[in-house]
Amino acid sequence: MAEDSCKSLSVKDFMAGEQVCIFYGERSNADLLVHNGFVYEDNIHDRVGIQLGVSKSDRLYQMKEKLLTTLGVSA
Numbered sequence: 076m077a078e079d080s081c082k083s084l085s086v087k088d089f090m091a092g093e094q095v096c097i098f099y100g101e102r103s104n105a106d107l108l109v110h111n112g113f114v115y116e117d118n119i120h121d122r123v124g125i126q127l128g129v130s131k132s133d134r135l136y137q138m139k140e141k142l143l144t145t146l147g148v149s150a
Contacts, residue, residue: 089095099107104114104121115121129139129150140150 083097085095099111101120102110103123104118107118108114129136129143133139136150143150
């Protein structure tokens with residue numbers, strides 16, 4: 076039977092009227108906004124992903140690529 080509800084399980088019993096808190100995980104504000112519809116002002120897990128790379132026109136490209144490969148990082 077389908078219901079318009081969400082069921083959660085707890086590792087402890089709660090008293091009627093007791094506050095229940097939900098842990099959303101260590102998520103950035105972007106993840107929280109997209110998946111849950113809110114952001115947290117003092118979110119210590121907020122972050123921005125930045126993709127970096129080495130230009131193939133860099134005269135030191137081969138040396139940098141070798142070093143990055145040694146470190147297990149893609150150029």
